[in-house]
Every structure is written in structure tokens, then in C-alpha cells.
Amino acid sequence: MQEGGREPFHLGEMEYFIEEVYVTEYAFKQWVILVLILKESVEEEEEEEEEEEEEEEEEEEEEEEEEEEEEEEKKSRGLRSSEGLQEHGDDRVKEHRANRIHPLFPHSSSGVSLSNAGQFCKIPSKEKGGGWTRGENMFD
Numbered sequence: 001m002q003e004g005g006r007e008p009f010h011l012g013e014m015e016y017f018i019e020e021v022y023v024t025e026y027a028f029k030q031w032v033i034l035v036l037i038l039k040e041s042v043e044e045e046e047e048e049e050e051e052e053e054e055e056e057e058e059e060e061e062e063e064e065e066e067e068e069e070e071e072e073e074k075k076s077r078g079l080r081s082s083e084g085l086q087e088h089g090d091d092r093v094k095e096h097r098a099n100r101i102h103p104l105f106p107h108s109s110s111g112v113s114l115s116n117a118g119q120f121c122k123i124p125s126k127e128k129g130g131g132w133t134r135g136e137n138m139f140d
Contacts, residue, residue, distance in 0.1 A: 008015040023031075 010016075
């Protein structure tokens with residue numbers, strides 16, 4: 001609806017036609033204050049949203065750190081079990097070491113040290129014409 005070529009001003013469901021507008025200095029200052037208040041409230045809302053996002057990120061980081069700590073604890077539990085055996089210094093340590101398979105001597109059921117490594121090495125035989133035989137203990 002137009003009345004004499006003027007556009008209507010809508011306020012809610014009502015239509016108003018403004019004839020003339022006079023703005024006083026006081027009204028202008030009030031309008032500026034209102035705009036500043038609205039701008040400030042919008043900035044506060046944005047800051048709150050940023051803070052919430054930061055808190056969510058921190059929570060996610062904390063959860064990741066907790067998961068990493070749990071994994072480290074699981075790994076350290078495995079190490080502690082073998083350390084616990086060594087701390088006790090009883091036959092369990094020997095059993096634990098004996099149950100390990102040495103990568104160089106997989107056929108050995110017990111641990112291999114320098115003192116008994118010679119029995120697993122093949123050395124040249126002088127008696128049999130240079131053939132290879134199992135050595136007794138070449139480190140004695």
C-alpha cells in the first residue's frame with residue numbers, strides 16, 4: 001500500500017506512514033548509545049562463543065592426553081612385570097630369561113651368554129680333515 005507515493009514503515013503487524021522526521025540532538029545521542037550497547041552485546045556473545053570453542057578444544061586435548069597416558073601406563077605395566085621379576089632376584093628371573101628365544105640361537109631353550117655361546121658355534125675340525133663340527137666351548 002502506498003499513499004501519495006510514500007513507502008510505509010512497518011512496526012510489527014502495523015503500517016505507518018511517516019510525514020516528517022525531526023531528530024533532536026538528545027535523540028541522536030540516545031540512538032548512538034543504543035547502537036554502541038548493541039554492538040558491545042554482539043561482541044560479548046562472539047567472545048563467549050570463542051571461549052566455549054576454546055574450552056571444547058581444551059577438553060578434547062585433555063581426553064587425548066588421558067588416552068596417551070593410559071597407553072603409556074599399559075606399556076609401563078608390561079615393563080613393570082619384567083622389572084618385578086628382576087627386582088625379586090629369585091628363580092622366576094631365571095625362568096623368565098630361559099623362556100625367551102634368542103634371535104641368533106632359536107634352537108636354544110635357555111638364554112645364551114658368552115660363557116656358553118661356544119657350544120652353539122661350529123668351528124673347523126682338525127681331526128676330520130677340515131670338516132665342520134660342533135665346538136665344545138671355544139671361550140674357555
